[in-house]
Amino acid sequence: MPLLEVKLEDLANICDNLFPNQGKEMTHYVTQLHKESEEAKNFIQDPKFSQIVLNLHQSNQLNELFILQKPFVDIQKRVFESVEISTMKTVYVARIISSDTLGIIKSSSGKFISIGMFILATKSLCIARTITRKLADSGLISILFQIEVVEGTCLLEVDPYRAIFRLGGIFRLESINLAPDGVWYVKIKPADSEFRMIKQQLQFETDVLLSWLTYGNYLYFLKQSRQAKAYFEYLLNKLPLEHADRPSVCNNMALIYTMENEEAGKTKAKRLYDDALKYAMSIDSNSKMNECRDQTCIGILTASAPLLETDIDRSIVLGSMADVYYQTDDYKSAIEYYKQAFQLSADSQCRSYYQQMIISISKCIEKN
DSSP: OOOOOOOHHHHHHHHHHHOTTTHHHHHHHHHHHHHTOGGGTTGGGOHHHHHHHHHHHHTTOGGGGGGGHHHHHHHHHHHHHOOOOOOOSEEEEEEEOOHHHHHHHHTOTTSEEOOOSSOEEESOHHHHHHHHHHHHHTTOOEEEEEEEOOTTOOEEEEETTEEEEOTTOOEEEEEEEEOTTSOEEEEEEEOHHHHHHHHHHHHHHHTSOOOTTTHHHHHHHTTOHHHHHHHHHHHHHHSOTTOTTHHHHHHHHHHHHHHHTOHHHHHHHHHHHHHHHHHOOOOOHHHHGGGOTTOOSSSHHHHTOOOTTSOOOHHHHHHHHHHHHHHTTOHHHHHHHHHHHHHHOOOHHHHHHHHHHHHHHHHHHHHO
8 A cells, every 4th residue: 555645734633632742742753753764763662653553542543543654664564574483482462442342352252353553562471461450450441462473473573572563463362351450361363374365265256356445345345335435535535636546546436336326325426436537547458458357347346456557447437437327327428438438448348348338228229
C-alpha cells in the first residue's frame, strides 16, 4: 500500500487528542519520524513510539495509525529481512483492555485474534507480570499474553530481552484464565501460516488477489458491506487527488453500491463511476493484452482487480457504468457506454460480453 498523505495540521490534531499535555512534543517527534531524522533513528527502542501506538489502540483510533506509516514500513521490512533464528521460545506482552474487548477474547477460544498492530514483547515473565499486576491493582482490566514462538514466526529481536512481531500478526487463542492476582493470563500462538492458507483459499474462490485495493471487496464478499464502504471512503479521504490509484478505489466502491442494488446506492455508484472515469488513465491495448486475465466483467470481485501498475483500464469503468445504466432501464445511456467500452477493451472476454449486451439492448430498443 502506498504511503498516505500526512498533513502537519492532521498530525498535530491527533497528537493533541492523544496527549493533551504533551501534544507539541509528540507532534515534533512524529514529524521527525516522517523526516527519518537522526533524532528518531532508534524509534523501536524509544518509549514514546510505543506510547503513541498504545494510546491509538486504547482510544480505538486505529484509522489514525497512518501517522506512523513510515516507521511501520521500516519495521515490516526489517522483520521480513531478518534471517536470524530466534533463541526466544516464549515471550510476553502486557496490555490494558476494555470490558468489551475482554468479552470478545473470552468467547474466542481456539479462534484467530489480533492483539494490535505493533507488538513489542519481552522475554521476561517477571517484568510483564509486574506491569500487569500494577495495572490490575489500579482497577484496570489487565491482560498478560503468553506467546509461544513457533517455527517460522516472523520476529525481529531488538535486544537480548525484547522482540517485535510482524505488523498486524495473527494469533490463535489457546486459553484464558483469571489469576488470583487479578490479571487475565492468555496463551496464544502465532498463526500467520494458517491464516495465509485461508487467504489463499479466498483468493482461489474469488479469482482475485487480495491487496489494499481489493480489501474492501473482500469485506463485501464476507457480508461486511458497511465496513467495506468505510474502508474505501477512508482511502479516498487520504489519497492525494492526483494519486494513480484513486480510479481503482472509486471503481471498486461503485461496484459495491451497484451489487447492493438499492436505488440510493445506484445514484452513488454513478457518481463514483464518473469520478473513476475522470481520474482513469487511458491504456495502450497492445501493451496490456497479457494483463487483462483478471478483468472479466461479471461479478463484483472479478471486475475489481486492478492492473499490475494499478492504473485502471478505462474500458472497465465504462463497462461498469453501462451495467448501472442497464439495471436502471436507461438503455440509451447503457448502449452508448457499452459501445465505448467495446472499442477500448483489450480483453476478448470483456469484448464478447459488451458485444452481447449491445445486441441484446438494441433488440429491446427496436421492440419498444
